[in-house]
Amino acid sequence: MPHATINGNDLFYDEHGSGAPLLIHHGYTGSHYNWDDVVPLLSDRYRVIRMDGRGAGDSSRPESGHSIEQYAADVIGMADHLGLERFTYIGHSMGGVIGYELGLEYGGRLEKLVLVAPAPADGVQMPAGVRERSQGLRRNADLATMYHEAWMLSAQPRDRALVEERVRRANGVSDAHYEESWEALVTYRKGDRLGEIMTPTLLIAGAADGLLAANLKDFPRLGNATLHVFSRVSHGIPYEVPESFAAVVADFLQHGVVTAATLQRGLRESAVAAG
Numbered sequence: 312m313p314h315a316t317i318n319g320n321d322l323f324y325d326e327h328g329s330g331a332p333l334l335i336h337h338g339y340t341g342s343h344y345n346w347d348d349v350v351p352l353l354s355d356r357y358r359v360i361r362m363d364g365r366g367a368g369d370s371s372r373p374e375s376g377h378s379i380e381q382y383a384a385d386v387i388g389m390a391d392h393l394g395l396e397r398f399t400y401i402g403h404s405m406g407g408v409i410g411y412e413l414g415l416e417y418g419g420r421l422e423k424l425v426l427v428a429p430a431p432a433d434g435v436q437m438p439a440g441v442r443e444r445s446q447g448l449r450r451n452a453d454l455a456t457m458y459h460e461a462w463m464l465s466a467q468p469r470d471r472a473l474v475e476e477r478v479r480r481a482n483g484v485s486d487a488h489y490e491e492s493w494e495a496l497v498t499y500r501k502g503d504r505l506g507e508i509m510t511p512t513l514l515i516a517g518a519a520d521g522l523l524a525a526n527l528k529d530f531p532r533l534g535n536a537t538l539h540v541f542s543r544v545s546h547g548i549p550y551e552v553p554e555s556f557a558a559v560v561a562d563f564l565q566h567g568v569v570t571a572a573t574l575q576r577g578l579r580e581s582a583v584a585a586g
Contacts, residue, residue, distance in 0.1 A: 323343065341405075341406075345549060346549055425512070
């Protein structure tokens with residue numbers, strides 16, 4: 312398994328295909344495994360690079376440093392290691408918040424930005440007791456309950472064995488990653504700066520995802536973005552509907568941001584050219 316030493320940590324990555332580079336990052340307790348079904352659908356046209364963040368997947372387990380700002384710096388470090396001057400970044404859930412940070416602080420390195428069911432740019436908010444219950448399930452290694460709930464909360468779970476494998480892997484993140492990353496998601500507060508992100512951006516949401524309202528709030532605040540919402544899909548978009556997801560991403564990579572405003576601008580420009 313290939314690793315790169317980035318900012319003092321050995322981070323897992325792998326590469327598939329050739330062409331324009333796509334650097335893909337997982338969510339809060341995810342890993343490169345979450346993208347297994349998507350990679351073959353994009354690597355026929357693109358150089359697809361997956362990475363595991365510090366404390367997750369097959370990367371090393373530091374005792375600290377699990378902040379959104381540090382994760383973004385690690386993405387840039389990985390791009391530097393791979394010799395990528397510019398690249399398209401695709402991030403799911405917490406990876407989407409990392410995408411916000413990349414757009415704000417490293418926009419010059421990005422060709423395009425794909426935010427997949429990103430956590431809120433103004434911080435995650437959970438009902439009282441929900442976080443404590445999740446911590447208890449993890450502490451007690453109650454995988455049976457985790458398996459059941461993950462299955463029931465997936466609008467299109469596809470295969471129970473795959474759901475259980477994702478839960479098992481998610482439960483394997485380090486304690487520091489589990490606690491510090493959550494705190495980072497709760498305290499992230501940069502929604503009022505999203506208009507500064509001028510990188511062509513695609514925000515993808517699931518209509519059955521609890522984050523839908525937050526995604527629809529954050530989308531119009533982005534400076535140069537388009538939106539796709541999947542019906543009957545929950546939070547795990549890349550592994551619930553990988554074929555449809557890959558098709559939407561490929562279309563965006565080819566055509567960029569297309570909105571009513573861009574169409575109207577094109578109409579005006581054609582009228583001027585016609586004299």
